[in-house]
Amino acid sequence: MEKNYMSMFLLLVAISCVLAKDVGKKDTKETNTKPKLPQTLSRGWGDQLIWTQTYEEALFRSKHSNKPLMIIHHLDDCPHSQALKKVFAEHKEIQKLAEKFILLNLVYETTDKNLAPDGQYVPRILFIDPSLTVRADITGRYSNRLYAYEPSDISLLYSNMQKALKLLKTEL
Incomplete structure (x- = not known):
């Protein structure tokens, strides 16, 4: 019985490690891309300038x-x-x-x-x-x-x- 529990435990640890590696890869891919900044009224024409909305x-x-x-x-x-x-x-x-x-x-x-x-x-x-x-x-x-x-x-x-x-x- 202990062997079964130990086998199950090792299996769960192995699965957790594999899943953790996949999650880590996704996170590094997301951090390597340029973050998207929120849209401002300037739309890139001069962020320090004061723009009207309408x-x-x-x-x-x-x-x-x-x-x-x-x-x-x-x-x-x-x-x-x-x-x-x-x-x-x-x-x-x-x-x-x-x-x-x-x-x-x-x-x-x-x-x-x-x-x-x-x-x-x-x-x-x-x-x-x-x-x-x-x-x-x-x-x-x-x-x-x-x-x-x-x-x-x-x-x-x-x-x-x-x-x-x-x-x-x-x-x-």
Whole structure:
């Protein structure tokens, strides 16, 4: 009888050791992968910047703070949007200048047709002054997609951000 108990005990110990090794392997696989960070309103466009959650909130904050609004339309699975986001987030001067704006990035279209004056494409960036007027005079370099920017257009985007701020000062 003791032999049976001892055999059962050894069998349980062996099974426990095998199962413990399998669990250990799973844990090391999970720790080797990069942990997924929680989604923030920045969506990777500048985590240290203050972003608004909705279009309506952005309009309200722009009007009441007398700051221009910069809206970035993009898609998470668009390679052009991802490339522009990477350059935007790494550009120190743009990140610094962006602090002077009310910021909103959208991964969906709004019902406001003023935000798609020449079509619904991504990425596109529009500027809106505190009087809630879309600045049609601040555009990118393309004639068929006026508000489109590519990573190579980052200096133009920076210049346009400065222009949006200067226009605001001259109108005050």
